[in-house]
Amino acid sequence: GHLHPGHDTGGRGVSVDLLRGPAPAAAGGPAGARERVRRFTLTAQPATVRLPSGGGAEAWSFNGQVPGPVLRVRQGDLVEVVLRNRLPVQGGTVQGGTVQGGTVQASNGQAGSGQGVTIHWHGYDVPAAEDGVPGVTQDAIWPGQSHVYRFRAEDAGTYWYHSHQNSSVAVPRGLFGLLVVDPAAPAPESEDHVLALHTFGSRPTLSVDGAAPSDLLTRLTLAPGARTRLRVVNTDTRPVVLGLSGVPYRIAAVDGGDVPGATDLDGARLHLAAGGRYDLTFTVPSGPVLLTTGDRPALLINGPAMPPPAAGPIVDITRYGSAAALPARFDRETTWVLDKTLAVSGGLPRLAQTVNGKAWPNIPTPVVRQGQTVRIRVVNRGTDTHPMHPHGHHVRILSRNGVPATGLAMDTFDVAPGEVWEVALVADNPGVWMSHCHDLAHAAQGMEFHLAYE
Ligand code: C2O
Ligand code: CU
The missing domain is CATH 2.60.40.420 (Cupredoxins -  blue copper proteins)
Structure with a gap:
């Protein structure tokens, strides 16, 4: 599992004093200055992607580049990211206005609508308040607004970040970037x-x-x-x-x-x-x-x-293992049957991607208690592949199609049609967490639900 010292009391979890510590320029300064603060600004703004073959695409970008900047930090750093939304407001540029549910009302009376943005740290198991899920952990940040994310980079590795508002449109369109946490000890690779x-x-x-x-x-x-x-x-x-x-x-x-x-x-x-x-x-x-x-x-x-x-x-990646011990027993067992169905909405048939026969927002929320171990059986009865992504936790792979696996830790695992995966989740990061299919169109078609701690 993943520990989040300093974050287990909920809220922001990071003390202001620490965040006023040495700026990145002072990094490597006084020995024993354990906390290094890395500050970044990510500005959502339009950009054009030009492909070398000659094609191009109108994109939404962070800082005018797609992918967004590579955020490269070191294990132990405190990471502070200011998100600013400077995407256009339809009907003109609105500044100094108020925002109500995506409609921006400017002080000059102008009104418009725009694209909200958040940042989700995909695979980095941040405290819940920093998870960047609109409607769950924060409101979407509308054009003209900004928001600050803070977390401590404890787990070295390769991650990425992306907007989580209207993500089936926003991520393909460019609102993503890469996050690398370098190990505190020197890496063997040059x-x-x-x-x-x-x-x-x-x-x-x-x-x-x-x-x-x-x-x-x-x-x-x-x-x-x-x-x-x-x-x-x-x-x-x-x-x-x-x-x-x-x-x-x-x-x-x-x-x-x-x-x-x-x-x-x-x-x-x-x-x-x-x-x-x-x-x-x-x-x-x-x-x-x-x-x-x-x-x-x-x-x-x-x-x-x-x-x-x-x-x-x-x-077969499930043949790869993980060093940490697997739970010896499970407090809870649950099954997610993945499928799709035609649902009627607004008098029209619409494709719904379902978990246990239901689509968002009607999928029941599994409730766990901190410290519990949960065995989840994921059964794909449909005809699409579903990359399942529980937020805030890595799961450990227990078996794939009845063949025992070796406990690899994954945050996104691909369940092909007809497959059955068994995974273990250790409830070690309290909050309300989104879980969804990362084929983002499937998520938009209903394959998403919450997991909550009581
Ligand atoms: Cu990469 Cu809920 O997302
Ligand atoms: Cu899917």
Whole structure:
């Protein structure tokens, strides 16, 4: 599980004195100054994404770039992020106004509507008040408004952030970025790159280290012999099959958590759920290395020659383990049967994605008590793949289709049609938490519910 010292009393959890501590510039200052504060501002604003192939897309961005800035902090840092919404208000730019449910009323009498924004720290198990879910942990931040998020970065790993308001539109459109928490101890890799996979329109793209996305082959030059970590983040709403060829590699981390005892893979491919992350490590060989996403050569290291794409079997990620002990017993058992149905709304038939036959907001809220262990059986009876994402917790994979697994910790796990996954959740982060399918269209069609602590 994840501990959140200083956050277990609810509320903001971070003392103001700490936040007035040394600014990032003073980092590495006096020895024993344990708290380092990292401050960032993320401004939601329009931008245009230009793809190297010639296409483009009108986007919503953080700070004018898509993906948004890579927030890179160190384990132990206090992270303070100011979110400002400067997206346009339909009907003109409204400043100094008041906001009511998405309608902005300016002091000059002008009114308009706009896109609300929040920031959810996907996979980073923040205290509930910082989780960025509109209507649950905060109100949406409307054009002209701002909001401050604060949390302590305790868990090293690869994460990402995205807006959670109208997310099936806002995230594909660009309101996302990457979050990396570097370990407090020096990392063994001298090369460390973070990759975002995202589709604009119908074009799969790759962004390396927060650079503009490319739908053509991206090239990287690395010194042969360099130990390298590629942090691959699927910011899309569909899964992707990754291939890495030209070098044996290891899956060093999944969904931000280290995978102990990983062994070299050669030519194996990987299925990465929407929202999920894999950290891949290898030593740069003398020849070229190729990363493919689906059928697409996406990243070529040390070309110009291109090795043949990986064509090996797809790794069953549930065979990978986690160092922490699994719960010895369970206080609660619950089942989520995933399916879809036609529901009538406003006199029209509409597709609903359901959990136990019900869609948002009619899915009952499971209630747990702090410290309880819950075994969840997830059964997919539908015809779509569902990347299930419980907020605030990583679950541990107990079994997949009846085959015992080794307790891998995941925050987004892909349940294919016909599959049955059993996962363990340890209730160690009190609050009211969203749980949903990360195919965000499915979430918008009803596959989302809360989990609450009593
Ligand atoms: Cu990545 Cu509820 O989200
Ligand atoms: Cu789904």
